[in-house]
Amino acid sequence: MFEFLGQPAGFDIGETGPWLFSAEQPLWQAFGVGxxxxxxxxxxxxxxxxxxxxxLGLGRLSALPLPRRLATLVVEAVRNVPLLVQLLMWYFLMVEWLPEPMEALHLLPGVLLSKGGLAFPWWDAAQGGWSIPVQETFNVQGGAAVTPEYLAVLLALGFYTAAFIAEVVRAGVLSVPRSLLEAAETLGASSAQIRWKVLLPQALRAIRPPLTNQLLNLIKNSPLAVAVGYPDLVSVGNTTLNQTGRVFECILLMMAIYLLLSWTVALLMGWSDRRIGGQERA
Incomplete structure (x- = not known):
């Protein structure tokens, strides 16, 4: 059924990260890169x-009006704009508004941002030292770099999910009974002790389950990366099914991989929940 995965891919992948991939390699390796x-x-x-x-969640609970209103504005704005629209906004911001590589923005020493992407220092094992990006006449040389497509997907997924996690955090903190905090204060606990020993452990119990759902949603939203040409699993799968005509097999394989990823996240969050719960009971 899946024997076609052993045949040569017949296509290149524009962004392979740390892996080397060519069109002569088998399709299963292409899926691995995706x-x-x-x-x-x-x-x-x-x-x-x-x-x-x-x-943002703690900012919405601030006693100071300015950070509370700013956090509320960000959360409401981001939550109510579709993720695809935000993804396209970040992408066109990268490719239209940023300067050309020969005029890259120097964000930090050795960190340069331009239409060509984000360049940053990276350990060069072959040279036995750090490779630092350097501004050349026409582009940036040295170090490591990520593409504008990668940055757009990262920022869109991160900001969009953060808006929902902010509400999870806010609700978790508000779920802690006020009487519990007053009791700790009556027993002589300091503000820091109340915050870290009483409020945070109690809030985490309410935060963990909905937080798991938001992390799962982030992974399941990642296929929208195809809208900006980032070669993720779905992008590679779409190219493969167009090349081979094995539509059912390719879609089934992608579904199985995303199901496995979701199960892995759920299991890790469940394990951490049991571990932290066991420590609290101890």
Whole structure:
């Protein structure tokens, strides 16, 4: 049924990350590169979403009017604009508004941003040292780089999911009974102790289940990357089914891989939930 995966791909993949791939390699390796690209953008997007979502969620609970209103504005704006629209916005922002590579923006020492993507320092094992991006006459040389397509997908997934995680965090904190905090204060606990020993552990119990759903949604939303030409698993799968005509097999394989990814995330979150719960009971 899947014997076609052993035949040569017959197409190149524009972005392969750390892997080397050519059209002569088998189709199963092409799917491997597509899966690698999906994970390469989804995992950093999860980190961005959780970090930014936590900041925004706590910002919405701030006693200060300015950060509370700013956080509310960001959350409501991002949540109510379709992800595809945001993805296209980030992409065209990258390719239209950023300067050309010969005039790249220097964000940090050795970190350059342009229409060609983001260049940053990287360990060069062959040279035995760090390779630092350098501004040349026509482009940026050295270091490692990610494409505008990658950046657009990363930022769109990260910001969109962060808006929903912010509401999860806010609801989790508000779910902690006020009487519990007052009891800790009566017993002489400091503000820091109340926050880290009482409020946070209790809030995490309510946060973890909906947080798992948002992380699963992020992975399931990643196929929208095809809209900007990022070669993720679905993009490779679409090219493969057009090349081979094996539509059912290709779609079944993509479904199985995404199902496996979702199960993996759910199992990891469930494991962490049981581990943290066991520590709390201990």
């Amino acid at each position: 899966l690698s690209n999906t994970l390469r953008v989804s995992l950093p997007a999860i980190v961005l979403a959780v970090t930014l979502g936590t900041v």
